Structure formats: structure tokens, C-alpha cells
Amino acid sequence: MGEVSKKGQRGLKNVLIITYYWPPAGGPGVQRWLKFVKYLPDFNITPIVYVPEKPNYPLIDKSLVSEVSNGITILKHPINEPYKWAGLFSKKTSKTISKGIIADNKQQSFIEKIMLFVRGNFFVPDARVGWVKPSVNYLSEYIQKENIETIITTGPPHSLHLIGLKLKEKLGVKWLADFRDPWTTIGYHKQLKLTASSKAKHESLEKQVLNAADQIIVTSFTTKNEFQQLTKRPITVITNGYDNESSEVFKLDSKFTLSHIGSLLSKRNPEILWKALSNLVNENADFSKDFQLNFIGSVSENVMASVEKNNLSDYINNIGYVSHKEAIDFQKKSQILLLIEINSKDTKCIIPGKLFEYMISNRPIVAIGPKGADVEKIIKETNTGSYFNYDDNESLKRIILEHYKAFQNKTLQSHPIGLQKYHRKSLTQMLSKLL
Numbered sequence: 001m002g003e004v005s006k007k008g009q010r011g012l013k014n015v016l017i018i019t020y021y022w023p024p025a026g027g028p029g030v031q032r033w034l035k036f037v038k039y040l041p042d043f044n045i046t047p048i049v050y051v052p053e054k055p056n057y058p059l060i061d062k063s064l065v066s067e068v069s070n071g072i073t074i075l076k077h078p079i080n081e082p083y084k085w086a087g088l089f090s091k092k093t094s095k096t097i098s099k100g101i102i103a104d105n106k107q108q109s110f111i112e113k114i115m116l117f118v119r120g121n122f123f124v125p126d127a128r129v130g131w132v133k134p135s136v137n138y139l140s141e142y143i144q145k146e147n148i149e150t151i152i153t154t155g156p157p158h159s160l161h162l163i164g165l166k167l168k169e170k171l172g173v174k175w176l177a178d179f180r181d182p183w184t185t186i187g188y189h190k191q192l193k194l195t196a197s198s199k200a201k202h203e204s205l206e207k208q209v210l211n212a213a214d215q216i217i218v219t220s221f222t223t224k225n226e227f228q229q230l231t232k233r234p235i236t237v238i239t240n241g242y243d244n245e246s247s248e249v250f251k252l253d254s255k256f257t258l259s260h261i262g263s264l265l266s267k268r269n270p271e272i273l274w275k276a277l278s279n280l281v282n283e284n285a286d287f288s289k290d291f292q293l294n295f296i297g298s299v300s301e302n303v304m305a306s307v308e309k310n311n312l313s314d315y316i317n318n319i320g321y322v323s324h325k326e327a328i329d330f331q332k333k334s335q336i337l338l339l340i341e342i343n344s345k346d347t348k349c350i351i352p353g354k355l356f357e358y359m360i361s362n363r364p365i366v367a368i369g370p371k372g373a374d375v376e377k378i379i380k381e382t383n384t385g386s387y388f389n390y391d392d393n394e395s396l397k398r399i400i401l402e403h404y405k406a407f408q409n410k411t412l413q414s415h416p417i418g419l420q421k422y423h424r425k426s427l428t429q430m431l432s433k434l435l
Contacts, residue, residue, distance in 0.1 A: 013045050015435055016143065016151045018135070018160055020128060022051040023068055026061030026324070028240075028262070028353040032180060032219075033154055035243055035424040036431060038069045043432035047072055048148070050139060052079035052131060063323040077138045079131045082123060121198045125183070125205055129159040136166040143171055150435060154178040156186075161209045168212055176434060177213035180240075182223050185346050206230070215434055220374045222349035238430050239378075240353040241422040242360045250332040256287070256407050257317075258366070258400075259294035259334035261327050262354055266300040267342045270368045272390055274310040276397040280404075281315070287404055291315055296322055296330050327354075331361040335407055336400075341369035343390040348373045356422050359384045364403060364414045368396070384416045 017037065021029035037047045053076040068074075123129050142148070151173050153164035161177050168175045183206045184199075194202070210216060210231040217238050218224050224235045258277075281288045293307075295318045307316060322330070331337060337358045341347045351374050358365050359378075365385025367375055376387040388396045406412035420426060 013150070013435065014048055014146065014148055015040070015045055016048045016050060016139070016148050018050045018139070018151060018153045018163055020052060020055065020155075020157050020160055021057070022049065023064035024060050024062045025055070025057040026059035026064065026321070029156070029180065030061075030064060031324070031353050032178075032240055034064065034067060035241070036428050037072060038067070038243075039425045039428035040432065041069075041071065042425065043429060045432055045435055048075065048146075049073070050075040050077070050135070052128075053077055055079050056081045059321060061323045063325050075139075075142065077131075077135060079128065081130070082119075082127050116193050119192060121193070121195055124198055124201050125162070126157040126159050128157040129162070132159055132162045132166065135163045136170070139163070139167060140170055143167065143173060148173065150174040150176070152176045152178060154180060155183075156181055158183050158206075158209075161213075162205065165209055165212050168214075174215075175213050176215045176217060177209055178217040179223060179227075180219055182226060182346075182349055183209075185226060185349075217431070217434070220349040220351050221377075222374050226349070236430070236434060238427055239351055239422065240356055241424045241427045242356040242419070243424045250329065253292070253333050253335055255292040255335075256290040256404055257292045257294050257334045258336045258338055259296060259330055260338040260340060261296045261330060262352065263297050264295065264299045264303045264340065265342070266302050267344075268340050269300075269303045269306050270340050270390070271306060271310075272388075272393050272396060273338075273340075273368060274306055274312060276393065276400060277315075278310040278312060279397060280401060281312070284401075284404075286408070287401075290404070290407070292317055294330065294334065295319060296327060328357060331357060331363065334361075334363055335412055336403055337361065337363050337365050337385075339365055339367040339369075339375065339385075341367075341373065341375065343370050345370060351375055351378065355379075359414075359416055359419055359422070362413050362416070364412065366396075366399065366403075382416050382418055384414050 017033060019033050023030060023034065037049060040047045049072060051074065119127060151164060151167060153160045155161050164175045164177055167173055184202050207230055210227055210233060213233055216227060216231070216233055216235045218227065218235060219237070219239050221237055224237050227235055277291070277293070281291060293312060293315050295316065298321060299318065307313065339352065339355060339358065341350055348370050355375060355378065359382055365379060367379055367385060367387045368390065369375055369387070371389050379385050379387050386399050403412055
């Protein structure tokens with residue numbers, strides 16, 4: 001009962017890509033494989049994309065539909081998702097959990113605690129696990145009919161790797177498992193109220209996938225190091241990257257804007273930044289007059305409460321979620337770009353896709369995260385900004401003030417080096433060599 005959309009001719013090698021996120025899905029999860037699909041034909045590889053039919057995407061960005069490459073085959077198969085039913089109990093809670101915004105335990109309502117327990121223990125590894133069996137049945141027939149020799153699964157949701165696992169066992173196809181994020185060490189796992197048996201099941205499934213895939217792809221060196229403790233299978237790091245954006249020149253904001261683009265989760269709450277900004281507002285009248293803090297994306301309630309506690313409410317421009325194109329526009333207009341990560345050893349491996357778009361915007365990055373993070377290495381290597389740990393109070397304040405003085409002198413910009421290797425086409429070439 002799947003839908004097949006065919007455009008164009010077949011290339012020299014056909015590869016089946018199994019992904020959950022695909023336009024009109026919004027958010028960072030869709031960008032990676034949308035761009036790989038765009039450039040794979042340049043390396044004599046024809047991608048065939050398998051996606052859910054009528055999924056319950058937490059974010060929608062219809063502008064991305066126009067970026068889907070012509071000349072590819074798109075397979076669709078129905079999916080039933082529990083988030084639709086969960087919305088009957090609490091539409092708001094269901095939506096925020098599906099976006100990954102989870103309140104601190106003390107702030108969770110009774111319904112939210114129940115929903116998190118159900119999500120963590122009744123749907124292992126995740127809420128899309130019900131799509132595994134029908135997908136395996138549908139794709140088994142298609143793969144044999146079309147003589148597909150290579151498949152790729154990308155997660156999260158990591159249940160898609162179970163599709164790859166079953167197809168590998170059943171048909172013996174070559175299988176590449178792409179991890180955009182880690183599995184059992186990802187930060188939100190600790191908030192899912194997992195029982196001992198559920199936790200053990202996650203770990204067992206993770207090991208099965210890592211030891212059955214022919215090739216593993218990860219987006220960070222930290223994740224590669226973690227996985228090397230679990231498998232002897234070959235692991236390659238292919239980060240996210242940037243693509244050719246519009247060459248349109250934007251007039252910079254007249255205000256001294258610090259902009260965060262993307263979700264600010266409950267624990268992604270840099271108190272040292274709010275305090276530094278609050279001090280600068282109180283100590284510097286010119287700064288107070290020029291300063292503006294832009295939030296472009298979903299912001300949790302406790303982050304907003306922290307901002308208010310530091311008397312920054314009057315400086316907030318809370319824009320909310322926008323399309324990818326609009327997000328790029330904000331990046332190019334902003335004076336400073338903020339990149340915030342949770343202060344945890346579990347997040348050292350997280351390299352958000354927006355980092356690479358930040359890097360080509362010519363705007364200085366101010367990043368805050370855990371010690372030893374992969375993001376810090378990339379920012380230093382490319383000379384695109386400054387990275388701070390959660391105890392770097394004075395140095396953070398000093399850099400912001402230095403940037404403000406450069407803003408006053410109209411000399412504020414970044415001076416990046418060595419960005420070409422992060423272009424989506426260069427990254428796709430790396431992928432093509434694995435195929």
C-alpha cells in the first residue's frame with residue numbers, strides 16, 4: 001500500500017535511503033539527507049528515498065519541499081504514531097515532548113510524567129517503532145524487485161535502524177547506519193524514566209545494530225570513540241555542513257543583536273550568559289540602549305523564566321519557529337550568533353547542523369557548552385568565534401563587550417578559514433566513497 005513517485009532516469013548505482021524526516025518536515029533532522037540526496041547523483045549514485053506517508057512531524061517547513069531534487073524516486077508507506085493519540089490527553093505536552101523539550105522533573109505535571117514513562121518504556125527504542133514491521137515487509141519486496149544492493153538508515157528515530165537490521169538479516173544487503181545523534185548516551189534518555197529492563201533493551205538493540213551494519217557513519221568524533229567501545233565495525237565521521245545559500249547581501253541589524261536560532265530546551269539554559277548580559281546592561285548605558293536578544297525557535301518556559309529573573313525581558317525579541325530560509329536570513333543580519341549546548345558530558349558529541357551555517361554567515365559565534373566538546377574544536381579550527389564553558393563568567397562578559405565595541409566601530413565580523421571541507425558536496429563525496 002505504499003506510494004511511489006518516480007522522476008528521471010536511474011544512475012549507475014542505486015542506493016535506498018530510509019529516513020523519517022523529509023520535507024515538509026522542518027528542523028535540523030531533515031537537512032542532512034536532503035542535501036546528500038541533492039549531491040549523490042554528481043558521484044554516479046542514484047538515491048531512492050523511503051519516507052513515512054502522512055507522518056506526525058513536530059515541525060513543518062513547506063519551503064523545503066522546493067529543495068527536493070528532481071530525478072529521484074520517493075517511496076512512501078503509511079505510519080501510525082502514538083503522538084496523535086497522546087494529543088487527546090494533552091496536546092501541548094505531546095507536542096513539546098515530540099520536539100524534545102522536556103521540563104525539569106520538579107516542574108513536570110502528573111500527565112507529563114505519565115506520558116514520559118509511557119514513551120520511554122512502551123515504545124522502545126522510540127515512538128516510531130510501529131513502522132518497523134510494515135516497512136520491512138514493503139521494502140523487502142521492493143528491494144528484490146529492483147535489485148537494490150545497498151541501503152542506508154538514518155536516526156534518530158533509531159527505530160529506523162531496526163528496519164535496516166531486519167532487511168540485513170532477511171536479504172543480506174549492504175547496510176550503512178547513519179547516526180545523526182548517539183543512541184543510549186543522548187541527553188534526554190535520562191529524562192524518559194526508563195525501567196532497568198527498558199534501559200537494557202535499548203543497550204541490546206544498540207549493540208545489535210552497531211555489530212550488524214556493514215558501515216557506521218556518525219557526525220562527531222566523540223560518538224565515534226563511544227561506538228568503538230561497542231563494535232569493531234568500520235566507523236566514519238561525516239559531519240553536517242553548509243550548502244550554497246543565497247548570495248543576497250543583507251543589511252546588518254541596527255541593534256547589537258545576539259541571536260539564538262533553534263530550540264532552547266529546559267536544560268539548555270546558560271545562566272552565565274543571562275548574568276553577563278544583565279551586568280552589561282546595568283553597567284553600560286550605551287550597551288543597554290543598543291542591545292537586543294533574539295530567540296528564533298522554540299523556547300522552554302524555564303529558559304524564559306531565567307531570562308526574566310535576570311531582568312532581560314525588555315530586551316527579548318521572541319520570534320518563534322521560522323522556515324529554514326528565514327532562519328538563514330536572521331543569521332546573516334544578526335551581529336552575534338549564539339550556540340548553546342547543555343552542560344553535560346553526554347552533549348560533548350553534539351555538533352548541531354546550524355553551526356556550519358553560522359560559520360559561513362561572517363558573523364562571530366559565541367558558543368557555550370561542556371568542556372572538551374567537538375564544537376569547540378571546530379570553532380577554533382575555523383576561526384569562526386569563541387567557545388566558553390559554564391564557568392567562564394568573566395571571559396564571556398569580556399568577549400561580548402569586545403564585540404560590542406567592534407559593533408560601535410562598525411568592524412564586527414568573523415574571519416573564517418578552511419570551511420570548504422564542510423560544504424555539503426565535499427561531505428557527499430566522502431559518503432560516495434563508502435558506497
